[in-house]
Amino acid sequence: KAGVTQTPRYLIKTRGQQVTLSCSPISGHRSVSWYQQTPGQGLQFLFEYFSETQRNKGNFPGRFSGRQFSNSRSEMNVSTLELGDSALYLCASSSGREGHNEQFFGPGTRLTVL
C-alpha cells in the first residue's frame, strides 16, 4: 500500500503571496489532518477533514484554509504569506471511523517565505 504523499516537497514564496499544498492519503483512508512544524512552536494541529467536511480545527488565523475532495485528497491553502509561515507542513491520514485512530504521516512540504 502506498503511503501518504505530499506535493510539492519544497516551496519558496515571498511575503504576500499565497500557496497551495497537496496531500494524497493512504488508499481507503477518509480522514486527512494537517500540522505545522516550526522550531519555535513545535507541532501544531491546523485542521482535519473527513468525508469532505472540516471536522476539527486548530487555533490558526483564517489565512489558513483547506478542503477535501471526494477521493479524500486534501489541499491546504495559505493566503497573504508572512515570514512566520515558514515551516514544515505535515499531512496525516487515518481511517477516521472512530477516535484515536493511528495516523500515518507524509514526508511533509517545507515552505520557506522570503
Place this chain on the structure above:
Amino acid sequence: AQSVTQLDSHVSVSEGTPVLLRCNYSSSYSPSLFWYVQHPNKGLQLLLKYTSAATLVKGINGFEAEFKKSETSFHLTKPSAHMSDAAEYFCVVSFYNTDKLIFGTGTRLQVFP
C-alpha cells in the same frame, strides 16, 4: 484540557545502554496516548499507542511504554539503544475522542558509540 509535557529536551546514551524518555500528561478524561519518532528529513512514524487496554504497551523496534494513571506518566523505554534510534521523539495525546493530536515539545535522543 489535554496536554503532554516531555521532561527532557535532549537525552544522550551510549549504544547498548537503556533508553528512558519521560512524558507526563494532563487530561480531563481517560486519554489516548502515543509516541511518535521523527528521523531527520523524514515524516513521523508511530512507535506505539495506548488506548485504555493493557497499561504496558509494546511498540516497534523494541520500544515500550507504561501508562501510570497515578503518576499521570507515559514514559518510553528501550532496554538497549542502537545507533539507528537517534532521532526526535514526540509524546502525543489525542484531543478528547477525535483524531486531533496534541504534541509534546519533543526529546532529541543522541546515541554515542
